[in-house]
Amino acid sequence: xxxxxxxxxxxxxxxxxxxxSQRLKANVIESDRNDCFNLEDWKACGQFGIQGLPxxxxxxxxxMDALTTVGALERLGYACKDNGxxxxxxAHLWTVVMPLITAGTEQQKRKYLPGLCNGTLIGANAMxxxxxGSDAFSLSTTAQKAGAKYVLNGSKTFVTxxxxxxxxxxxxxxxxxxxxxxxxxxxxxxxxxxxxxARKLEKMGLRTSPMAELYLEDCExxxxxxxxxxxxxxxxxxxxxxxxxxxxLASAVGSMQRLxxxxxxxxxxxxxxxxxxxxxxxxxxxxxxxxxxxxxxRLLLYRGAWLRTxxxxxxxxxxxxxxxxxxxxxxxxxxxxxxHGGYGYMVEYEIERELRDALGSRLYSGTxxxxxxxxxxxxxx
Amino acid sequence: xxxxxxxxxxPDPGSSSPYGMSEARPWIIxxxxxxxxxxxxxxxxxxxxxxxxxxxxxxxxxxxxIRAALAMGLDRALRVDDRRxxxxxxxxxxxxxxxxxxxxxxxxxxxxxxxxxxxxxxxMLAGLLNWPQATFVSKIEFLNGGQRAQCTRETDRGLxxxxxxxxxxVTTDLRLNEPRYVSLxxxxxxxxxxxxxxxxxxxxxxxxxxxxxxxxxxxxxRSAGLKVESVEDLLVRLRQxxxxx
Amino acid sequence: MIQTLVILEHDGHxxxxxxxxxxxLARQLGGSYALGVLGSGVAEIxxxxxxxxxxxxxxxxxxxxxEPRADCYAAVIAETAxxxxxxxxxxxxxxxxxxxxxxxxALLDAPMLxxxxxxxxxxxxxxxxxxxxAGSLCATVKLQGDVRVLxxxxxxxxxxxxxxxxxxxxxxxxxxxxxxxxxxFVSRERxxxxxxxxxxxxxxxxxxxxxxxxETFERLIGGLADALGGAVGATRAAVDAGMAPNACxxxxxxxxxxxxxxIAVGVSGAIQHLAGIQDSRVIVAINRDPDAPIFQMANYGLxxxxxxxxxxxxEAVRA
Numbered sequence: 001x002x003x004x005x006x007x008x009x010x011x012x013x014x015x016x017x018x019x020x021s022q023r024l025k026a027n028v029i030e031s032d033r034n035d036c037f038n039l040e041d042w043k044a045c046g047q048f049g050i051q052g053l054p055x056x057x058x059x060x061x062x063x064m065d066a067l068t069t070v071g072a073l074e075r076l077g078y079a080c081k082d083n084g085x086x087x088x089x090x091a092h093l094w095t096v097v098m099p100l101i102t103a104g105t106e107q108q109k110r111k112y113l114p115g116l117c118n119g120t121l122i123g124a125n126a127m128x129x130x131x132x133g134s135d136a137f138s139l140s141t142t143a144q145k146a147g148a149k150y151v152l153n154g155s156k157t158f159v160t161x162x163x164x165x166x167x168x169x170x171x172x173x174x175x176x177x178x179x180x181x182x183x184x185x186x187x188x189x190x191x192x193x194x195x196x197x198a199r200k201l202e203k204m205g206l207r208t209s210p211m212a213e214l215y216l217e218d219c220e221x222x223x224x225x226x227x228x229x230x231x232x233x234x235x236x237x238x239x240x241x242x243x244x245x246x247x248x249l250a251s252a253v254g255s256m257q258r259l260x261x262x263x264x265x266x267x268x269x270x271x272x273x274x275x276x277x278x279x280x281x282x283x284x285x286x287x288x289x290x291x292x293x294x295x296x297x298r299l300l301l302y303r304g305a306w307l308r309t310x311x312x313x314x315x316x317x318x319x320x321x322x323x324x325x326x327x328x329x330x331x332x333x334x335x336x337x338x339x340h341g342g343y344g345y346m347v348e349y350e351i352e353r354e355l356r357d358a359l360g361s362r363l364y365s366g367t368x369x370x371x372x373x374x375x376x377x378x379x380x381x
Numbered sequence: 382x383x384x385x386x387x388x389x390x391x392p393d394p395g396s397s398s399p400y401g402m403s404e405a406r407p408w409i410i411x412x413x414x415x416x417x418x419x420x421x422x423x424x425x426x427x428x429x430x431x432x433x434x435x436x437x438x439x440x441x442x443x444x445x446x447i448r449a450a451l452a453m454g455l456d457r458a459l460r461v462d463d464r465r466x467x468x469x470x471x472x473x474x475x476x477x478x479x480x481x482x483x484x485x486x487x488x489x490x491x492x493x494x495x496x497x498x499x500x501x502x503x504x505m506l507a508g509l510l511n512w513p514q515a516t517f518v519s520k521i522e523f524l525n526g527g528q529r530a531q532c533t534r535e536t537d538r539g540l541x542x543x544x545x546x547x548x549x550x551v552t553t554d555l556r557l558n559e560p561r562y563v564s565l566x567x568x569x570x571x572x573x574x575x576x577x578x579x580x581x582x583x584x585x586x587x588x589x590x591x592x593x594x595x596x597x598x599x600x601x602x603r604s605a606g607l608k609v610e611s612v613e614d615l616l617v618r619l620r621q622x623x624x625x626x
Numbered sequence: 627m628i629q630t631l632v633i634l635e636h637d638g639h640x641x642x643x644x645x646x647x648x649x650x651l652a653r654q655l656g657g658s659y660a661l662g663v664l665g666s667g668v669a670e671i672x673x674x675x676x677x678x679x680x681x682x683x684x685x686x687x688x689x690x691x692x693e694p695r696a697d698c699y700a701a702v703i704a705e706t707a708x709x710x711x712x713x714x715x716x717x718x719x720x721x722x723x724x725x726x727x728x729x730x731x732a733l734l735d736a737p738m739l740x741x742x743x744x745x746x747x748x749x750x751x752x753x754x755x756x757x758x759x760a761g762s763l764c765a766t767v768k769l770q771g772d773v774r775v776l777x778x779x780x781x782x783x784x785x786x787x788x789x790x791x792x793x794x795x796x797x798x799x800x801x802x803x804x805x806x807x808x809x810x811f812v813s814r815e816r817x818x819x820x821x822x823x824x825x826x827x828x829x830x831x832x833x834x835x836x837x838x839x840x841e842t843f844e845r846l847i848g849g850l851a852d853a854l855g856g857a858v859g860a861t862r863a864a865v866d867a868g869m870a871p872n873a874c875x876x877x878x879x880x881x882x883x884x885x886x887x888x889i890a891v892g893v894s895g896a897i898q899h900l901a902g903i904q905d906s907r908v909i910v911a912i913n914r915d916p917d918a919p920i921f922q923m924a925n926y927g928l929x930x931x932x933x934x935x936x937x938x939x940x941e942a943v944r945a
Contacts, residue, residue: 008572011445012565015449015565015568016565019562019563022562044562047564049564049565052566062565269917392759394759394897413879469738495760495879498741498757498758498760498878499738500724500728501728501731504724504725504727505731505732505738506732507697508700508731508732511697513696513808513809515809516696516725517721517725519872536721537873538637538721538817538873539814539815539816539872539873540814540871540872541811541814541815542814543695543809543811545808545809545810549808554879555862556866591737591769592769594765594766595767597763598763598764598766599763600762600763603904603909603922603924605921605924607926608928608929612928612935613942616942618926619908619910619926623887623907625829625887
């Protein structure tokens with residue numbers, strides 16, 4: 001089993017890390033406090049190529065395989081402290097860019113992918129509704145076919161990138177009686193009449209990633225903006241979920257690496273009772289556990305991605321990775337906070353924010369409970 | 382105008398990554414040379430130059446850095462194959478041969494390399510060519526339809542402005558510009574671009590470095606002193622203990 | 627015939643004191659040395675350096691040399707070295723010598739070493755020491771060939787005191803008409819500062835980015851420097867932000883200083899800055915962050931808000 005990256009991969013990953021550490025240095029404490037999305041940094045990432053990592057080169061992407069993509073995202077998470085920005089980029093990639101690549105028509109790809117890949121178009125996902133979160137396909141937003149268009153009606157919530165989105169992937173049902181088989185995906189452009197971007201939602205963490213509620217009020221969407229097939233929305237959604245679950249926490253692994261280093265540094269320099277606190281077993285033990293968690297997360301992350309490069313679906317592995325990494329990230333943040341003592345509780349040390357950011361990871365892309373259900377059923381239970 | 386940008390790869394001074402980059406020693410393009418590449422590209426983008434050619438004297442392992450330079454936007458990249466530790470004068474003599482071959486109107490390069498801080502090559506090259514030179518430049522503008530370059534120089538006495546007739550050698554200082562980031566698409570495209578290989582033999586130049594480093598040792602380091610509690614305490618120490626005030 | 631030609635720097639009125647450090651290096655190299663003064667209307671300056679033990683003070687005095695254009699100066703210096711059979715040309719490291727002396731080396735087909743900090747003669751062969759990697763390493767270097775060019779790090783060599791019999795002054799013979807004419811001097815910004823030169827001051831007070839703006843920088847850093855009769859320095863970040871002129875930049879790519887007292891205010895201690903101050907006798911750091919790297923090499927550290935501490939310090943110094 002060869003665990004080494006190739007020369008080309010290493011070159012790309014190093015370039016990503018260098019870019020992030022030199023360019024993405026905004027004052028995240030301020031942005032987090034003020035609930036601000038960093039559009040400048042989003043644009044810089046777009047110009048650099050992040051928003052198009054896995055997209056085919058002919059549409060403006062970099063054509064990176066799953067493994068290189070997660071490697072790049074891990075480095076990004078290591079070098080960039082703005083978890084909200086990375087969350088917005090991930091949402092854009094997995095809920096709009098990837099579905100477009102897998103299910104879009106040639107016209108749709110040519111029209112939207114170039115802009116999505118260089119960051120000039122921001123993608124947003126409108127799936128969850130006030131009454132359907134985990135039970136995604138019980139959604140109520142309707143899409144009525146009317147000649148050469150669909151008319152959408154309903155409301156969406158937790159729309160990541162909603163306030164700044166240019167292109168929305170909206171899921172609606174063409175026939176509620178068909179349950180999941182009635183769900184269809186639509187690409188809706190921002191200024192479409194009837195697409196109302198409503199109130200901005202204030203979150204506990206990932207505050208630099210903007211989120212809003214959305215209303216669809218007789219929103220007319222041209223038929224050519226149907227994404228995939230009518231009734232094929234749930235299949236599309238599930239398929240893009242494999243990519244999402246398998247990749248969205250890659251940057252969390254980078255974060256955990258960064259937190260580990262921060263804690264080792266702190267434990268070696270902070271002295272109490274006449275010695276560095278790293279000499280105390282309780283502290284050292286926590287750091288060891290952080291390392292252990294980090295390595296298991298890495299292995300799961302990469303193996304799942306590797307399976308996808310081999311043409312396998314990697315559905316189970318993606319779910320395992322998502323479940324495990326989210327739990328580990330939260331635990332690592334808690335440990336980092338504890339190791340730093342009172343300072344860990346202070347905003348300026350940026351650890352409390354990591355914890356607030358990490359807690360969301362057990363909720364999005366399918367809650368940890370949902371992941372367990374999925375894995376259980378895949379195990380034949 | 383054709384611009385030749387000599388650049389050097391140097392060990393990355395700021396590196397300590399757990400991801401342990403490609404080799405044991407991570408390398409980067411010398412920051413001052415990167416500034417030169419950036420300036421040359423901007424001059425071309427303004428329409429004042431038609432070609433920007435980069436050249437480095439290095440072993441084949443420098444390919445990564447050369448590709449990064451190509452990815453920034455060089456029209457061509459040359460590598461003179463030489464893996465020896467060359468001193469500035471040897472470098473200048475090799476560059477002299479490259480200049481004679483490429484015939485640029487302007488040689489634009491970093492004022493010094495951050496590994497040895499010699500700050501000599503550009504000036505030596507200008508001397509060998511008998512071309513005017515403008516060193517430590519923080520601003521460059523072209524006059525008389527590209528026949529002269531007006532350069533602002535950063536000197537110990539403050540900013541100085543001179544004008545040099547082209548062809549000339551100009552060395553860059555920190556505040557000339559902020560180099561663009563190599564984009565990933567740029568990096569990937571650069572992979573397919575050729576790097577022209579040259580040898581000293583082809584260039585008909587034979588150089589032997591005349592500097593021998595007999596030994597290197599870590600420089601004596603100062604150690605941390607003590608923290609004082611107040612302004613008054615500090616002054617007592619400076620006045621009475623150190624007798625420096 | 628002289629062994630070493632020492633190029634001195636002046637500002638049109640008097641010799642820059644730090645440039646005399648090169649004389650100390652010339653003395654250590656052994657043999658006779660000449661001092662070289664170039665410019666226009668420099669008779670008095672030449673006169674002022676007659677008591678530094680040189681075999682001769684050589685002067686190139688001509689309107690064409692009014693400004694230190696590298697191509698002209700290098701041509702004259704190289705020709706002088708050849709005429710006098712000098713095997714070594716030295717100067718104290720500064721933007722003046724960095725600009726001109728490498729070109730001289732090329733004209734003389736000679737290798738060059740910059741920022742020499744010490745020299746030891748072993749079996750008749752000089753071994754030079756110079757810094758590498760932002761001052762973190764020290765290299766011992768030998769040069770081959772009959773001729774060489776060196777610049778001396780001013781902080782490493784003590785300028786000699788004037789004494790001894792006065793040296794004769796001789797003009798340098800050169801053909802002004804055949805000097806290169808590809809460089810035109812346009813302008814130089816006038817410095818109205820009455821503060822001592824950075825390389826000559828006993829005390830240097832430097833400020834970093836936390837000084838916020840030009841006015842605050844001048845008020846606090848300038849204020850403290852004035853109270854102590856010192857010079858003002860700045861980090862690269864402060865200069866980049868427009869708080870201080872580039873001539874104040876202290877560090878690896880700016881000016882290297884070694885005053886009796888260096889006070890770093892709001893300076894975190896990036897390695898490139900530390901490279902420019904490590905030979906200072908006493909270093910004091912004032913910074914809000916107790917973990918700032920500068921505290922690892924400062925003799926005294928004061929942790930706190932510089933906006934409160936510096937005015938107090940200025941007051942206390944004046945008291």
